[in-house]
Amino acid sequence: MSNDVSFLDLKSGYLELRDEIDDAMRRVAESGWYIGGPETKRFERDFAAYCEARHCVGVGNGLDALHLVLKAMDVGPGDEVIVASNTFIATLLAVSMVGATPVLVEPDPATHNLDPRLVEAAITLRTKVILPTHLYGQPADLDPILDIARAHGLLVLEDAAQAHGARYKGRPIGAHGHAVAWSFYPGKNLGALGDGGAVTTDDSAIADRVRMLGNYGSQQKYVNAVRGVNSRLDPLQAAILAVKLRHLDRWTAHRRHIAAFYLDRLAGTALVLPHVPNWAEPAWHLFVVQTPERNAMMAMLAERGVQTLVHYPIPPHRQQAYADLGLGKGTFPIAERLADTVLSLPIGPHLSMEQAERVAAAVRAASPS
Numbered sequence: 270m271s272n273d274v275s276f277l278d279l280k281s282g283y284l285e286l287r288d289e290i291d292d293a294m295r296r297v298a299e300s301g302w303y304i305g306g307p308e309t310k311r312f313e314r315d316f317a318a319y320c321e322a323r324h325c326v327g328v329g330n331g332l333d334a335l336h337l338v339l340k341a342m343d344v345g346p347g348d349e350v351i352v353a354s355n356t357f358i359a360t361l362l363a364v365s366m367v368g369a370t371p372v373l374v375e376p377d378p379a380t381h382n383l384d385p386r387l388v389e390a391a392i393t394l395r396t397k398v399i400l401p402t403h404l405y406g407q408p409a410d411l412d413p414i415l416d417i418a419r420a421h422g423l424l425v426l427e428d429a430a431q432a433h434g435a436r437y438k439g440r441p442i443g444a445h446g447h448a449v450a451w452s453f454y455p456g457k458n459l460g461a462l463g464d465g466g467a468v469t470t471d472d473s474a475i476a477d478r479v480r481m482l483g484n485y486g487s488q489q490k491y492v493n494a495v496r497g498v499n500s501r502l503d504p505l506q507a508a509i510l511a512v513k514l515r516h517l518d519r520w521t522a523h524r525r526h527i528a529a530f531y532l533d534r535l536a537g538t539a540l541v542l543p544h545v546p547n548w549a550e551p552a553w554h555l556f557v558v559q560t561p562e563r564n565a566m567m568a569m570l571a572e573r574g575v576q577t578l579v580h581y582p583i584p585p586h587r588q589q590a591y592a593d594l595g596l597g598k599g600t601f602p603i604a605e606r607l608a609d610t611v612l613s614l615p616i617g618p619h620l621s622m623e624q625a626e627r628v629a630a631a632v633r634a635a636s637p638s
């Protein structure tokens with residue numbers, strides 16, 4: 270057997286729970302309910318309870334969750350939505366999908382998350398929504414963002430695609446803002462065996478509108494109030510997610526254990542390690558270090574059999590897809606510097622402590638101290 274440590278081990282999540290997941294899949298196959306129905310309802314109820322949110326609406330994927338909430342919030346052409354300059358491209362794509370304009374604001378370099386101190390200066394008469402991402406599973410500093418939103422009459426939509434199980438000031442991510450968008454893409458902390466997503470919120474009007482918009486704009490069969498889309502969480506994925514949700518806290522605890530281990534073992538190296546504010550309980554979707562020698566370090570780790578990845582090598586404003594924003598190099602220096610220096614180490618519920626030690630030893634050997 271190879272001694273290599275791969276970045277992500279997706280199959281173990283299934284193998285560990287094989288009997289429970291196989292039972293769930295068979296139950297759906299034998300039920301005759303293949304869209305909506307009791308399995309989807311049950312997962313929505315379970316996930317809302319887990320997030321301490323009043324409502325959960327299953328949708329097709331995380332991008333749709335963001336897009337449908339923005340549509341439900343009546344965001345459209347001429348409107349502006351504030352997003353972090355170092356987020357994953359999907360956060361911006363959702364804004365573009367409703368015809369609105371993403372307005373980028375730099376992250377706090379210590380936390381990688383939208384810097385609340387810079388938000389106010391980005392607000393214009395066209396701003397409708399502030400859309401912070403809980404990047405890498407680290408909760409964004411929500412209270413100051415919510416205060417600014419309240420003062421300016423704006424809505425807050427959280428991109429929690431990487432933050433299942435994270436807590437902000439003791440309360441789970443799920444309904445701090447007006448709505449929260451989730452992804453169940455297989456590699457996320459709570460991942461389906463395919464695509465999936467959800468919206469959680471305490472606002473029943475937003476929940477109802479998201480559900481209607483994801484179902485052709487219809488609440489009553491063959492009666493269409495608005496032009497919607499087809500984006501639903503299918504019962505097969507919902508049944509699998511309900512099984513995995515019961516194990517999520519244990520998996521998150523293991524991620525925290527590895528993160529604490531890395532923080533301890535890598536202290537004293539020249540690497541910049543993740544900073545965790547005292548109000549944050551991260552879900553550790555990713556463990557991201559920074560080094561100016563990122564590409565060399567990545568190559569040295571690969572030689573030692575440790576696979577690492579970069580989240581993300583090109584910031585959204587430098588992507589060809591957003592060339593029309595006309596934001597040249599140097600416009601967002603913090604996002605650009607992060608893109609050049611961040612490196613994600615292997616972490617996950619099925620990474621053994623022995624593997625974590627191999628990673629830590631390889632990183633120590635490869636880093637100038």
Ligand SMILES: *Cc1c(COP(=O)(O)O)cnc(C)c1O
Pocket residue numbers: 330331332333356357359360402428430431451452453454464465466
């Ligand atoms: C994964 C991800 C998304 C998109 O989720 P999909 O289910 O892949 O559409 C959105 N935002 C962030 C921050 C993500 O990591």
